[in-house]
Amino acid sequence: MRPSILRRLLRRVASTAVLGLLAATLGTTAAATPAAAAAGGLQQFTGFGSNPGNLQMYAYTPAGLPAGAPLVVALHGCTQTASAYYTNSGWPKFADTWGFSVVFPQTTSANNSLSCFNWFDPADDTRGRGEAASVVQMVEYAKQTYGSDGRRVYVTGLSAGGGMTADLLAAYPDVFAGGSVASGLPAQCATSQAAASGCQTGPQKLTPAQWGDKVRGAYPGYSGPWPRVAIWQGTSDYTVYPANATALRDQWTNVWGIGQTPSSTDTLPGNTTRSVYDDASGNPAVETYSLSGMGHGLPVSPGSGAQNCGTTAAYFLNTICSAYYTGVFWGLDGGTPGGGGDQLPAPAGVSVTGTTDTTAALSWKAVEGAASYAVHRNGTKIASPTATTYTDTGLTAGTAYRYTVTAIDAEGTAGTASAQVTATTTGGSTPATCYSATNYAHVAAGRAHTSGGYVYANGSDQNMGLYNVFVTHTLKESPAGHFVIADSGCTTG
Template identity: 80%
Template sequence: MRPSILRRLLRRVASTAVLGVVAATLSTVGAAQPAAAAGGLQQVTGFGTNPGNLQMYEYAPVDLPAGAPLVIALHGCTQTANDYYTNSGWPKYADLWKFAVVFPQTTSANNALSCFGWFDPAEDTRGKGEAASIVQMVEHAKQQYGSDGRRVYVTGLSAGGGMTADLLAAYPDVFAGGSVASGLPAQCATSQAAASGCQTGPQKLTPAQWGAKVRAGLPGYTGPWPRVAIWQGTSDYTVYPANATALRDQWTDVWGIGQTPSSTDTLPGNTTRSVYNDASGKPAVETYSISGMGHGLAVSPGSGTDRCGSTAAYFLNSICSSYYTGVFWGLDQGAPGGGENPLPAPSGLTVTGVTGTGASLSWSAVTGASSYAVYRNGTEVGRATSTAFTDTGLSAGTAYRYTVAAVDGSGAVGTVSAAVTATTTGGTGGGACYTATNYAQVAAGRAHTTGGYVYANGSEQNMGLYNVFVTHTLRESPAGYFVIADTGCTA
């Protein structure tokens, strides 16, 4: 028996304890299916020698022009190309912004849970296995559609995110940008046995050590490097948030820039965006931290330009990550790495009044705005055609965070404003309080860990080291949003 065939057979019977990302968590979703073409999704055969034994599916708008960009989208464990096509939102932007999308698919023939082999050097390094098959799909699609080879991008969820990072390291000459959603830093693990350790906490490496793993993917390569977006939920206990920190360290080091963000802003869905600019002032790396979100790809169903996807297993209603990733890459016709929304943030957001069940807001007008989207605790609650809005149906004695964004005539949502807090009257005035050790707060689901430290869910306040020797009181208001309240708050 050929060694490659024997190796694949061994991988099929490997213990699920050391399979790829989300092996234990995603096993409830069900086995991957053959992915019958749905709608505009079409299977392509004969795209190359296919050393990784993958299947190729693709979608392109009927009026796709020559010289358009190309996006590669990688599913997570137990998922299919059709799952990603149906739920991720990428086809919407392919139609809107005119580019083609390739959806590679792995199956249980490669891995018992249909995970891409991000932890296997025989699959995720240059010229090998699945990575080589994906690049063959790129070349086939470029020939088929006349795609611009300078604008090829790759994105993936979970195990697909881990493979995305590996592809960016192995083929920086192929991919102009990448987006890693709930994934792993490049070459975090080089065996199945090491994969689980990466999920719960990657190696404690310096940025230079993480960056060296990328540079080893194509020795002697000097750039340009891919622009990388990193998406992570703070309540992801399958692929821990420490991986997002390692990814940031890895790619900022590769770009030769520091780990202090050039700017930070707030987006819908309780999302904090941190931007790390290159030497020319363009965003090279962006991180998107989604407070309270678990393991999955962030979507936001709706008809607006910045709304996309559908909720399903591991497609979580929060913010349309595909939209913001596409803007970051410049797929919306902007400059690559632009990362800016079409309208500026409204200024002067003010709470003008509160009752026991409502809060009134006002803000300054934005030139070019046809309406304004209002967000309560990161979730859109309404649209206003004027510069005032009253939110109703609230709980008494509860604090709510509000932001607002201008919307232009095409439905594109601009930059989100700075937040204000409105506290309704009545009630007990402040929400429930919980006093416990940092360890117990995490165990109770009121906080989470990153890099050995504990952070309050929602507010992201640093509570100190993850142990039983540090105690804090947390106040919950609104539900699921915790702040440190060590004085004046009785548990």
């Protein structure tokens, strides 16, 4: 047997003992086949590189996403799959809302008997080697395939995926502009299998400078800019103990050259305390989210609100939407990166108050602290009113238009975008036309759009079911650009 194969087999066997505590609290999810993943909106990609870490690449990108959009890499926990993380984490919702792609790397029992990312193994978690190198190859492939903006690439992960996230941020600070570690470990906390379980229950009592040196040593000679890091941790996590969040905070504040006393703290939903650590320019560089009473898992908050996301499942815990607050912290919502500490909230109550054949009138509730508002039509900014109403003019009769509104503060910083509303102008003489096709084909033809893995008819926003090739509907178009489900009594031409 070749030595390289023997080493990998030994690593798999030893991993069972080392990571048993971690896997004991994570429900086993069957591995997704490429066909099943594609049916849920995920696609598998092969041939993305030499793949030294033997990982699988899955990705989700919204239909019609333009080049130059951000990219998020999301790493699952032990015994989980890319499909489970796609389904439950909440990231697809904000990919649709804010416009970015998500890569979901997947490891298997061929790498680790518990399907954990090997965050503790220098053969897999260091620059240019193993799983870490495979993830970076996926980033490069996504940049070529989707035209993703290389300056806005982010990585997030849960548990063992969180430990690998910290290692990736340390080894590749030139690749990742930001990271988010959920119930994870500090970068290079363990460099052997024997040390891994000790990190989980209580990392070494190092000084901030010593923790920071582990990051600086992962890519010698690199001097910045450093990634902005969010840290999520439950106070009742007895799998990866809260001491790891403290070590992560010490590590990354030291790397940024800032102290360990927060610049500000506030209270968020889900019994969450957010502590913000500003950089020298006064922008948040590190944020910690401490969830009182939460155990081991990723915080989600199912619901239809702008700040809700995800699905409750084994170790996807109903507390707060971590994807939303992490995305705002990174600036994925269009705000300033690192500006999540004092960013204005999304305007509530955005509604269409009237239409004519050439106009659409909107209104919304005032946002405290807003100096003005930005109105976007079909993703493009069209106006900056100071009032809470706006009438769009010069439109085409019988056409559907989508609008969002964002509050702007006195310094010109954009807050969070509102939920999207659709206005359909009156008039138009085009007779009703019917189309029968799969949900996938309707989206491809521009008659529907996706959000969180589901398909919605353009104009009416009726839920058509999952984004796949197995669900078929008939849509009636009247007026132009406005579609309703008409599975009976509508003949296609």
